[in-house]
Amino acid sequence: MPGLTLGLKYAKGQKVDPTLLGSAQAARLRLEGEDGKEWERVTDITYTIQSGSLKNVSAQWRNSTNRSTYADSANENRLIFRYTFKF
Structure with missing residues (x-):
């Protein structure tokens, strides 16, 4: 479908000091002698109007x-919501 995009991002971190x-969570990790970990997932679904008075x-x-x-x-x-201005 023209104008429709999907974006996926994933990041993972380990051995956080x-x-x-x-x-409080970091204090618990210090007591247990462990490193921190994390992960993040971002999903973007975008539709851009292709023509007419609301184009872009x-x-x-x-x-x-x-x-x-x-x-x-x-x-x-x-x-x-976004609108791109062209000069």
Whole structure:
């Protein structure tokens, strides 16, 4: 379908030094002698109008998930609208 895009991102971190962090989770890791870990996944679905009076207007839905052993985990949904100006 013209104008529709899908983007996927994934990041993973390991061996995070908890001595540099001040969270309760990091304190627990320090007591147990363990390193921190985390991962994040972001999915973007975007549709851009291809013609007419709203040409180049886009709507994007972003869903992200973050999990961590040294900080609070998070889930997030965003709805983003864009318009590109051409000079």
